Amino acid sequence: MEKVDGRLVRGDQTRRAVLRRSVDIASVDGLEGLSIGRLAADLGISKSGLFAHFGSKEELQLATIRAARRIYADTVVTPAFEVEPGLGRVWALSACWLEYSRQRVFPGGCFFQKVSHEYAGREGAVHDALLEVHWEWMKLLEDVVQAAIDRGELTGDAKQLAFDLNAYYEAANFASLLQGDLAGYDQARQAIRTRLESAVVPGTPTPW
């Protein structure tokens, strides 16, 4: 068994605890709302201790984005990828996304929708990191659709279908927050189904 430095373990635990709190705060109040002072008070840690971990507010914001990306990948992508590539996986990815929003994995709904709208029109490292996650996600969604096209289950343009599907996900998340009800999830589910039905190759078994 490898010998582990106790200070390193505690440091890592602290870092994880800070980031779990910071993704939750940012999903509700945005990344601008993150403050090292507030986090330190919340978690009963000294401000100097937090600075030792993150150095600056911007570093904390960037680490928060990376932590949220991991949670998003674990919640939305990993379970959908247990389904075989093809139409079934497109449907599973859509279902996992809507569940991720509905279950409030982050208390403020989709972390990335909240903070990407906050930083959409700005410049700098935080905007760039969010844009990178956005491209990564849109590429993944497009690849999942393309696999269904390559298998002869869907027809059409993968990039366009990915744009449409993502628009429904975002609209559902936004409606649930603003309206305070679940109606948007049913509307999004119906929209996804109608859109996929319009692209499905006749004879393909459908997962809905």
Add this chain to the structure above:
Amino acid sequence: MEKVDGRLVRGDQTRRAVLRRSVDIASVDGLEGLSIGRLAADLGISKSGLFAHFGSKEELQLATIRAARRIYADTVVTPAFEVEPGLGRVWALSACWLEYSRQRVFPGGCFFQKVSHEYAGREGAVHDALLEVHWEWMKLLEDVVQAAIDRGELTGDAKQLAFDLNAYYEAANFASLLQGDLAGYDQARQAIRTRLESAVVPGTPTPW
């Protein structure tokens, strides 16, 4: 000719100038970013003068929402309503929405998308005012679609079609801000057309 109190006229001009500036600021930085001190400095007006007009930050925020709603109605709704009810008006309303975003009528893109995401998960008078505008807009969009159904030009559920169309508009606006390019407008235009084509009654002349 009616006698007009010069102070009232000047007061009204000041109010309009303040609100024109405040909708622009809020579209970029959000309604939380509005401050009476900053506006006063920007416009060379005394803080006490501004307080005389708006009383509190919340009253300024609510007046800003009303001013933005008027600009939105003038830019998106009024021109589309010059087109006869039916599929043509659905298409015109969609085109006006995309142009409103693309032309940056507000420098931060769609005012309502920016500030509604900011306040979606909160409570209070500002959230409630934004929810009211949201319902008003969704009802208008649904009515425009319903008129096309009533005229035998479209089939389907008007509420669902309104949800889908609005999702494309919002996705295009968001993409233009985050990505800094215009690709989302073409994708949204294609999505709108595909969605309407799937609902159009055969034989109906199409406006695209």
